[in-house]
Amino acid sequence: MIDITEKGAALRAASEGRFNELPVHNPDVECCSRERIRAIQLEKLIAQVEWTYERVAWYRDQMDEMGVKPSDIKCLEDVRKLPFTDKHALRKTFPYGMFAVPLDEVVELHSSSGTTGKPIVVGYNRHDMDVWNDCIMRLVQMAGVVPTDRVQMAFGYGMFTGGFGLHYGLQRLGCMMIPAGSGNTERQIQMIQDYGTTVLVATPSYAMHICEVGEKMGYDWETSTLRVGLFGGEPCPPGLKAEIESRMHIVCTDNYGLTEVMGPGVSGECLAERDMQHIAEDHFLWEVVDPETGEPVADGEMGELVLTPLDKQAIPVLRYRTHDLTRVVTEPCRCGRTSARMQKVRSRCDDMLIIRGTNVFPSQVEDVLSSIDGVTPHYRIVVDNETGLDRMVVHVELKPEAFSDSFEEMDKFRKHIEKELKNVLLVASKVKLVEPGGIERSFGKTKHVQDLRK
Ligand SMILES: [Zn+2]
Secondary structure (H helix, E strand, O other), X not given: OOOOOOOXXXXXXXXXXXXXXXXXXXXXXXXXXXXXHHHHHHHHXXXXXXXXXXXXXXXXXXXXXXXXXXXXXXXXXXXXXXOOEOHHHHHHOOOOOOOOOOHHHOOEEEEOOOOOOOOOEEEEOXXXXXXXXXXXXXXXXXXXXXXXXXXXXXXXXXXXXXXXXXXHHHHHHOXXXXXXXXXXXXXXXXXXXHHOOOEEXXXXXXXXXXXXXXXXXXXXXXXXXXXXXXXXOOOOOHHHHHHHHHHHXXXXXXXXXXXOOOEEEEEEEOOOOOXXXXXXXXXXXXXXXXXXXXXXXXXXXXXXXXXXXXXXXXXXXXXXXXXXXXXXXXXXXXXXXXXXXXXXXXXXXXXXXXXXXXXEOHHHHHHHHHOOOOEEEEXXXXXXXXXXXXXXXXXXXXXXXXXXXXXXXXXXXXXHHHHHHHHHHOOOOEEEEEOOOOOOOOOOOOOOEEEOOO
């Protein structure tokens, strides 16, 4: 047996296929047969629909209008008879209209950022907190986190579900929590040294920033106690993660979740297939639908993820439309888990830019850039239509070794990137090369797109 707490041990074991040496939190549900997990889901779905119909007027009205009764749910596919839920429904019932338990029973309140209008408020009772902890304990162990770890939380706390969600789950596992919060990067690095931090929780872009600041301070990441990065809060492009892993000498995984259905912990990455995340299927029923029609797509096809939490008491949610695009596969994974895996979400239905009639996703730009030597994973897309036509400019940050004083060389490189982008995006864009470090780093969610069109 290897010592999983040794720096690099988890990644090494995974790369050598020794997945049986990595911990699995709850093999009974993470590694069971498809039949068993579907039976658990059906039993919970029936109870959840009854719970919701009896206690939440909004759902009762919707279901009565559609002529559906809880007793109509007899198999998992019957979930399609139920109404969808979206952000608007949750906003309209602000703050407590969707609650299914007396407020006295609620032990925690969180909300989404609410960039426009009212935020979305979610509450948890003790049962919901237990479920949440369970989900977090699963995903952190997929990265090799153990109870003796010291975890520095570089997420902001506050109303955002990411901070406290991970905090409680990691603490329940037995980890020593260091609630650093976000920002003050030099202090973060000092704390890693002082407290012997072994696990860092951060957005991937902030982890990259910590890495760069540490290098500038002369901190040696290779001999650092840090060995695991737990990412969330924003999608993590594969190129960025690989770079952080090699420069900080840590293993990094990211997880998926959203406030409306719980927070982080809906699914998490294992070390066998780095592009996929295992869904906590005994807690969440997933569907993948065509975003236009709401009808199911064929097995394994891309579509919009729809989630029904199966264990949520304080705010039950039926068929939540995430607007996230993914595909889900149900073949057993090399890590030994049999739970369904969703491809990491790289695009949202509403991230899509329409440039002169062509659909463009920021994730496509990321993929092109990650295939070109000499550019960093940092970029920005600026769109305007000052001249009457849509114009897209991609700001690309150079690595120091690719930076040159020769105008000719730089111009040739720029044209090369423009050509590569055109091949994939099918629409022309301009590239602006930016010197190393020239793209502003953010401490929270990275904003890759600036749409200035009027
Ligand atoms: Zn796996």
